[in-house]
Amino acid sequence: MRTAIISRKTNETNINLKLNLDGEGINNIQTGIGFLDHMLTLFAFHSGIDLEIICDGDLEVDDHHTTEDVGIAIGKALLDALGEKIGINRYGSSYVPMDESLARVVVDFSGRPYLVYNDRTVRDRLGKIDTQNFKEFFKALSSEAKMNCHMEVLYGENDHHKIEALFKGFGRAIKQAVEITSTRLPSTKGML
Numbered sequence: 001m002r003t004a005i006i007s008r009k010t011n012e013t014n015i016n017l018k019l020n021l022d023g024e025g026i027n028n029i030q031t032g033i034g035f036l037d038h039m040l041t042l043f044a045f046h047s048g049i050d051l052e053i054i055c056d057g058d059l060e061v062d063d064h065h066t067t068e069d070v071g072i073a074i075g076k077a078l079l080d081a082l083g084e085k086i087g088i089n090r091y092g093s094s095y096v097p098m099d100e101s102l103a104r105v106v107v108d109f110s111g112r113p114y115l116v117y118n119d120r121t122v123r124d125r126l127g128k129i130d131t132q133n134f135k136e137f138f139k140a141l142s143s144e145a146k147m148n149c150h151m152e153v154l155y156g157e158n159d160h161h162k163i164e165a166l167f168k169g170f171g172r173a174i175k176q177a178v179e180i181t182s183t184r185l186p187s188t189k190g191m192l
Helices: 032-047 064-081 132-145 159-178
Strands: 003-010 013-020 029-032 049-055 092-100 101-110 114-118 148-155
Touching: 003 064, 013 064, 032 049, 032 064, 032 159, 049 064, 049 101, 049 114, 064 132, 064 159, 101 159, 114 132, 132 148, 132 159, 148 159
Parallel strands: 029 049, 114 148
Antiparallel strands: 003 013, 013 049, 092 101, 101 148
């Protein structure tokens, strides 16, 4: 089974995470940030990844450390669970509508981390999370997973819908990218 267990403790957060790439989207998410929990639940469901995250963060300071560190932990877990990446699709893409909003997400488990991100949000906060921290989350995740990730809301009006479309699209793109479809390493270089 392609699984990972990550424990990460700093002066700002204490995270325990379990991930199963070949799951059914079963999840238990407890970050202390309701909106982030909601988005990670959507990600787990749409990716089919079983995901448990228990995070105790310094939310009395703000939501930044928890959001970024959860991204770090998920990225590390994805990289660990993928192992040598033999047989994976490597690439995944998804367009996801959420009412009036439309998001496009394209990923590549290339071993070269890079994030291109545009959520087109206009509000400063969604629930108790600062909207600028969504980029920090995906930046940390992409970096730790050694993944190339392009995410963009193409259009929309409601910021909740925009972010929800991105997380659902991310889940669906990841599901496609980690699927095993051959017995070869998906690279002409011979390594990812």
